[in-house]
Amino acid sequence: MTVKNEVRVLKNFINGEWVETSGTDMLEIRNPANKDEVVVNVRQSNEKDAQAAIEAAAAAFPAWSKTPSPARGEYLFKIAAIMEAEAEEIARIIVQEEGKTYADAFKEVNYAAGIVKFYAGEGRRMTGRIIESDMAGVQIELHKEALGVVLVVTPWNFPLSIPAWKIAPAILSGNTVVLKASSETPLTAQKFMEIVERAGVPSGVVNQLVGPGRLVTEMINHPAVKAITFTGSNRVGNLIYAEAAKEMKRVLLEMGGKNPLIVMEDADVDAAVALAVAGGYGQTGQACTATSRVVIHKDIRQEFTDKLVAKSKEIKIGNGMDEGVTMGPQVSEGERQSTLDLIQKAIDEGGEVLTGGGIPEFAGSDKGFFVEPTVIGSVKSAMTIAQEEVFGPVISIIEIDSIDEAIEVANDVAFGLSAAICTKNLTYMNRALSEIQAGIVKVNMTTTGTFFQAPFGGYKQSSTGTYKELGSEAVEFYCQNKTRYINSN
Ligand SMILES: NC(=O)C1=CN([C@@H]2O[C@H](COP(=O)(O)OP(=O)(O)OC[C@H]3O[C@@H](n4cnc5c(N)ncnc54)[C@H](OP(=O)(O)O)[C@@H]3O)[C@@H](O)[C@H]2O)C=CC1
Numbered sequence: 360m361t362v363k364n365e366v367r368v369l370k371n372f373i374n375g376e377w378v379e380t381s382g383t384d385m386l387e388i389r390n391p392a393n394k395d396e397v398v399v400n401v402r403q404s405n406e407k408d409a410q411a412a413i414e415a416a417a418a419a420f421p422a423w424s425k426t427p428s429p430a431r432g433e434y435l436f437k438i439a440a441i442m443e444a445e446a447e448e449i450a451r452i453i454v455q456e457e458g459k460t461y462a463d464a465f466k467e468v469n470y471a472a473g474i475v476k477f478y479a480g481e482g483r484r485m486t487g488r489i490i491e492s493d494m495a496g497v498q499i500e501l502h503k504e505a506l507g508v509v510l511v512v513t514p515w516n517f518p519l520s521i522p523a524w525k526i527a528p529a530i531l532s533g534n535t536v537v538l539k540a541s542s543e544t545p546l547t548a549q550k551f552m553e554i555v556e557r558a559g560v561p562s563g564v565v566n567q568l569v570g571p572g573r574l575v576t577e578m579i580n581h582p583a584v585k586a587i588t589f590t591g592s593n594r595v596g597n598l599i600y601a602e603a604a605k606e607m608k609r610v611l612l613e614m615g616g617k618n619p620l621i622v623m624e625d626a627d628v629d630a631a632v633a634l635a636v637a638g639g640y641g642q643t644g645q646a647c648t649a650t651s652r653v654v655i656h657k658d659i660r661q662e663f664t665d666k667l668v669a670k671s672k673e674i675k676i677g678n679g680m681d682e683g684v685t686m687g688p689q690v691s692e693g694e695r696q697s698t699l700d701l702i703q704k705a706i707d708e709g710g711e712v713l714t715g716g717g718i719p720e721f722a723g724s725d726k727g728f729f730v731e732p733t734v735i736g737s738v739k740s741a742m743t744i745a746q747e748e749v750f751g752p753v754i755s756i757i758e759i760d761s762i763d764e765a766i767e768v769a770n771d772v773a774f775g776l777s778a779a780i781c782t783k784n785l786t787y788m789n790r791a792l793s794e795i796q797a798g799i800v801k802v803n804m805t806t807t808g809t810f811f812q813a814p815f816g817g818y819k820q821s822s823t824g825t826y827k828e829l830g831s832e833a834v835e836f837y838c839q840n841k842t843r844y845i846n847s848n
């Protein structure tokens with residue numbers, strides 16, 4: 360039986376107007392906690408729509424890039440205020456199409472509003488630099504300029520905050536954008552566009568295209584597109600990088616992680632277990648910063664593991680809107696299957712499932728893409744489960760017997776996004792902070808979660824590495840610096 364919601368068919372947001380998509384394929388978005396519930400229908404866009412979105416952004420660029428940055432910031436303040444005022448409604452949309460808990464979704468909306476306010480304030484902090492010249496009367500200025508049209512390609516796991524953390528610095532810097540949000544979460548993106556419209560952002564500054572990822576390839580090649588910012592899988596990140604390289608376009612890629620939580624022998628075990636649970640199972644493990652490896656000292660492995668298993672069993676799985684639920688479903692059948700496949704591979708390679716490992720059973724569990732919070736013991740660093748991103752609620756336990764070995768294991772992966780260490784020992788702390796090859800290293804904190812005033816980005820295959828997201832540093836990606844020589848003699 361299909362739940363009869365009032366199902367909308369989404370439109371594109373182009374040049375300040377809601378326009379019918381021109382494709383013929385229809386995509387049904389269903390609630391991942393109840394696949395009988397159709398959330399929204401999407402008639403896909405085609406190349407013609409993609410072209411129109413880019414042209415609208417290109418046409419809006421001259422006026423927008425000349426608008427003073429404090430004035431651009433004022434629009435962002437308005438966007439943030441609407442997000443905050445409508446946080447409950449937006450959070451419900453996120454739960455309905457992505458599946459996370461209402462508490463997580465509500466936090467995401469307020470986090471997104473915080474990001475937008477942060478960049479609104481940056482509008483009054485945009486500065487250049489004066490450089491002394493060799494000649495009297497000659498001044499050299501370093502001046503930031505916007506790039507042009509920026510293509511924003513985003514995933515489903517943070518359907519509001521990731522678009523916000525890319526679009527806010529992009530438009531604050533004077534660029535115009537086309538958003539291609541994930542096909543799993545088009546309604547949240549649409550709601551974001553409605554807010555942009557109501558905040559009075561001039562037509563064409565922000566445009567949104569609903570449609571398949573394959574449209575992005577051609578968009579990258581459009582001459583008006585000057586930069587592409589992407590968060591998602593390494594597979595797609597590689598495709599985008601290769602395509603953009605043809606015209607040497609600027610690219611920012613944020614991709615996978617295989618984030619370790621090192622727990623040393625002096626750690627507070629209960630606190631470390633709480634960090635593993637929050638980092639491993641928060642967002643159903645669907646975060647690029649998720650704790651997927653616990654690298655634990657042999658002296659406390661047993662105690663830690665017993666306590667982690669006990670806490671894992673306390674997780675209440677269900678529909679993210681239901682009271683008391685602490686973990687929602689995975690976003691799709693495909694994502695769940697890929698988690699289950701990796702668990703099976705771990706077993707085949709010698710891992711031991713200590714709790715979870717399968718599909719939970721409760722009333723209605725067959726309707727959603729639920730998976731149990733899973734702890735895998737006896738994991739060795741070379742195993743697939745210790746190397747590949749899972750993107751589900753799975754924590755692997757890897758035993759070590761020294762800080763040297765802990766750091767070696769932490770670094771023994773292709774990724775380098777986030778890492779954390781639990782210890783009170785200053786030497787351990789300093790070694791982790793300086794020797795772990797990751798863009799973010801934390802002490803006695805979860806691998807997940809970022810404060811938006813601080814830069815975010817990974818090492819190795821987690822990111823392109825050349826630019827950071829978040830913080831005032833993010834603006835660098837969206838600007839080019841012109842060196843201006845002025846001879847006033
Ligand atoms: N680092 C992170 O935060 C994230 C990592 N992932 C990883 O990626 C895996 C798959 O997730 P998925 O959502 O499919 O991630 P993808 O990388 O496939 O999708 C991310 C974005 O890229 C778009 N896209 C898809 N194909 C192309 C293409 N050929 N060219 C340009 N853009 C494209 C998608 O559009 P469309 O949705 O229309 O296909 C979406 O907007 C996860 O299991 C996880 O391992 C996923 C999400 C976030």
Ligand SMILES: O=C(O)CCC(=O)C(=O)O
Binds near residue numbers: 521
């Ligand atoms: O941990 C976080 O808050 C950020 C996670 C993230 O950026 C991602 O999963 O894409």
